[in-house]
Amino acid sequence: MDHHLYEMKEEEKYGFINKQGQWVIPPMYKRTSNFSEGLACVKTFDNKRGYINIHNEMVIELCSAEYLGDFSHGLAIISLNGKYGCINKNGQFAAAPRFDSIYAINSSSSYSAEVSGKWGLFDRNAKEIIKPIYDSLGTFSEGLAFFENSGKCGFIDEHGDVVIKSIFLDVSSFSGGLASVSLDGENYGFINKLGEFVIPPKYYQLKDFSEGxxxxxxxxxxxWGYLNTSGEEVIKTKFQSVWAFKEGLAPVESKERYGYIDRKGKFIWKNAFLVAHEFYYGLGRINFDGEWGYINPQGEWIYKPKGF
Incomplete structure (x- = not known):
């Protein structure tokens, strides 16, 4: 049985519903985030901040924190007094707040962090893995992370070895074995992990690959339209904006409203919502004129906005 909970808003209060659309944690919070690894960040109306479990118990309280991130690979990024660190699920500091910024948690629980204007890689206990020598260092995806120095970008592996030389003006992370890059900041294409263009740089703008x-x-x-990993434009350019495919569906904007399409470009919901989010654990969250709701991949309501 799927026990995942979904963030829900009703009358300016936040709580959580289950996959059947039933309230499990009533709308009682000023702010919430989705559950991640069994914990969700919340803020109460008396300004307490911390993490609750699925039983609505505040298991970590950090009222003085300026920022609380979602848990990922056992860690959450937090900030105190303008500095960033990481906590574990017991609320203990795995890395004391000493960094100027932290980018994201990698699958190995390492993270890219900024020290005195330069970025390096650190393990979950803040031990240096790669010296902070980069102007920018992304998260590792499929074994590689992008870096930037002197305005040019390339890719390194987790040992800090340069795998793809820094010849690009703009890059994204690898997804599905491909990364979008631009040599001149105007024309984008996709490269493989050898740094070879497999989809030529002829596009004005590209999103990352998701589900092919x-x-x-x-x-x-x-x-906007969609192309496949062979560079074939499989869904025609007819949308104002597009998002990633998740669980076979993608949110798209058309005529100032949002809906969902399938992998063939067919609308499941057409131009119906003020906002539509990517699918998340089997449900898609929408905003219909200020009210939240959820649909399943068949386009059926799980939680229907009252005004719909």
Whole structure:
């Protein structure tokens, strides 16, 4: 049985519902985030901040924190007094707040962090893995992370060895074995892990691949469509904006409203919502004129906005 809970808003209060659309944690919070690894960040109306479990128990309280991130690979990024660190699920500091910034938690529980304007890689206990020598260092995805020095970007492995030289003006993380890059900041294509273009740099803008499809558009102000990993434009350019495919569906914008399409470009919901989010653990969250709701992959309501 799926016990995942979903963030829900009702009358300016936040709580959580289950996959059947039933309230499990009533709307009682000023702010919430989705559950991640069994914990969710919340803020109460008397300004307490911390993490609750699925039983609505505040198991970690950090009222003085300026930022509380979601848990990922056993750690959550937090900030205190303008510095960043990481806590574990017991609320203990795995890394005391001493960094200027932390990018994201990698699958190995390492993270890219900024020290005095330079970025390096550190393990879960804040031990240095790669010296902070980069102007920017991304999260590791599929074994590689992008880095930037002197305005040029490339990719390194987890040992700090350069795998793809820094010849690009702009890059994204690898997804599905491909990363979008640009040599001139204007024309984008996809490279493989050898740094070879497999989809030529002829696009004005690209999204990352997800479930084998990536959003693209060919000119500024142009419509969006989707291409596959062979570079074939499989869904025509007809949308104002597009998001990633998750669980076979993607949110798209058309005529100032949002809906969902399947992998063939067919609408499941067309131009119905003020906002539509990517699917998450089997449900898609929508906003219908200020009210939240959830649908399943068949396009059926799980939680229907009262005003719909």
């Amino acid at each position: 499809l990536a959003g693209f558009r060919t000119k500024t102000g142009g419509k």
